[in-house]
Ligand code: SF4
Ligand code: SF4
Ligand code: SF4
């Protein structure tokens with residue numbers, strides 16, 4: 001077995017350069033970590049500067065500001081790091097181990113070949129004036145503006161009263177509170193006369209936040225936790241903030257010289273473009289990652305492309321820096337020593353049959369397919385996860401998956417249905433990531449499954465071809481089950497979705513041909529659901545007994 | 554490319570009612586690309602037919618083949634040895650392919666398995682949009698690359714008509730007005746004066762089936778004809 005496997009392997013060369021997109025601290029840390037492992041890095045930043053200046057976290061009171069400066073300075077001293085500022089990623093082609101990227105600088109478009117890409121962009125902030133019915137100007141400013149003023153001329157706040165409002169216009173995020181705590185400290189250091197913080201939804205569940213909150217309060221900052229936003233009346237240079245205190249039963253009013261409005265911490269403006277250029281999935285809130293239980297936190301749907309820090313979630317700096325280290329480890333995992341052994345037959349395109357319709361390219365959830373003008377589509381053995389979605393969608397049956405070729409599977413269907421005894425013959429196509437282990441679990445626990453059950457293993461439900469389903473019926477199956485992972489749990493993102501569409505289509509087709517569509521069923525389950533597996537197959541057996549044997553025997 | 558749609562099984566079945574041995578032939582070009590008649594669709598259609606006929610207790614023997622293009626005689630020649638074993642051919646190509654097939658194998662009934670729908674472009678997997686009516690007088694040069702014959706409900710060469718309605722056609726708000734789009738794009742490209750040029754009406758009457766001989770091959774055709 002092993003020897004046979006080895007002959008089917010080939011060694012390919014992998015580009016070891018790494019592109020890091022984003023020059024904030026997450027990007028800087030990623031670049032340093034990757035370079036430390038010996039891979040050349042190109043770090044690009046859309047703005048003019050890298051390091052703390054490109055960081056979207058508070059510019060004021062950043063803990064360890066010195067340490068971060070030093071980190072950024074190390075970029076220039078480290079061999080093998082190329083830093084390009086005012087530079088954007090314009091286009092990308094290729095696959096893990098062999099990406100070609102085009103970077104547009106102020107003057108030029110540069111081309112680089114890299115083996116892996118890490119997106120480490122920052123988040124965007126926007127003051128939520130509307131949420132408080134306020135217009136900016138005069139005494140009303142946003143959090144970022146305060147931070148800028150504090151960084152430039154902290155003395156201007158000496159003797160001033162400053163109030164903050166947060167947690168009324170959006171649900172709380174520890175990062176919002178952290179920015180406020182840092183500013184409270186900076187204001188107190190600058191000799192502000194009074195600091196008032198009005199919060200709705202207060203979240204301090206992050207490293208050291210509780211302590212920062214207490215320190216500020218002990219130094220005289222006053223916090224009000226309210227159910228509703230206070231009434232705010234802005235008039236020129238001053239703002240009056242009032243609310244009714246239910247405990248002391250009276251109206252409490254504060255006049256401040258400056259009212260600071262909280263800001264949303266949203267997905268960075270570049271993210272949508274980067275997702276389109278890199279063909280990576282976007283999560284529910286626009287961040288660069290869809291949930292997938294099978295993947296490492298920094299991984300994406302594409303091999304060799306990683307996301308770190310605020311490109312995937314807004315959290316504290318220490319968390320982002322840990323993400324950067326994680327991403328660097330994953331990069332090393334892909335690049336290794338610059339060579340890789342890959343199976344020769346993972347997914348192979350028969351160029352003679354292919355009509356170059358691009359269906360495979362458009363359907364592959366891992367972006368593993370590209371094309372060469374002279375060579376039609378090419379499937380990268382590094383990026384391909386052998387899910388078989390492309391093979392099942394190809395209109396010319398031109399793609400074969402190693403170990404799961406059409407001939408092998410169709411042969412299995414015919415063989416398993418060659419002898420049909422008295423029990424209903426049920427063919428269950430089982431995804432090897434969920435239904436197959438669930439079935440094995442049912443067997444291990446000696447749960448009794450119907451005698452006529454015939455399971456056929458597939459690498460992913462996405463490999464279950466419409467033809468296989470029809471074949472099973474033609475060969476005399478009384479019922480067919482297509483068993484996939486739960487929605488949102490497919491290792492290949494959309495294999496279960498494709499399978500469910502095909503089942504619907506097949507139901508339509510068999511109904512048109514005169515067969516009861518109930519003989520075909522789509523079900524989802526997880527690997528540890530032996531009992532559910534049993535329930536599904538028993539239920540199917542029951543249903544088939546009610547319908548009677550297929551008239552196609 | 555040509556876009557086609559698989560005919561309902563019922564219709565195909567009724568055409569094949571009296572035939573017991575049928576060869577289904579896919580076309581590996583346009584109809585394969587639009588996922589209607591390539592090798593995969595041949596297999597699926599055959600499975601459907603097999604199920605339906607068996608349930609009707611009128612079993613059918615089906616053969617499967619797929620040629621590069623049914624609109625080229627040379628590729629149809631590949632079927633030469635096979636066809637005699639069948640009493641009918643089911644072609645999954647567009648109307649051009651079906652007719653060439655019927656011409657090539659004149660003694661065998663040839664039936665179409667798809668409805669040829671339009672000349673279109675591929676927006677996404679399985680999603681096609683009509684783009685061209687093959688009118689024979691392409692005006693795209695003066696219409697900013699938007700076909701008024703296809704896109705305008707009246708096929709106007711000089712538009713818009715009075716019904717244009719905030720970017721939409723008077724036939725309904727799902728249908729963008731072709732001439733509004735033409736205007737917008739000409740304006741964007743700074744060549745709006747072209748919309749003022751009157752284009753003479755096309756001669757739609759008495760149209761006969763067209764033959765096209767590319768200029769470089771006219772001599773070749775004359776030679777073949779002589
Ligand atoms: S889906 Fe099949 S026919 Fe289409 S490009 Fe891919 S391999 Fe070629
Ligand atoms: S088998 Fe799956 S991962 Fe591999 S190329 Fe096909 S669709 Fe992409
Ligand atoms: S026969 Fe029709 S569908 Fe086939 S290649 Fe020719 S034009 Fe396209």
Ligand code: SF4
Nearest residue numbers: 705713714722730731
């Ligand atoms: S409204 Fe526009 S698209 Fe509709 S008929 Fe008139 S010109 Fe043509």
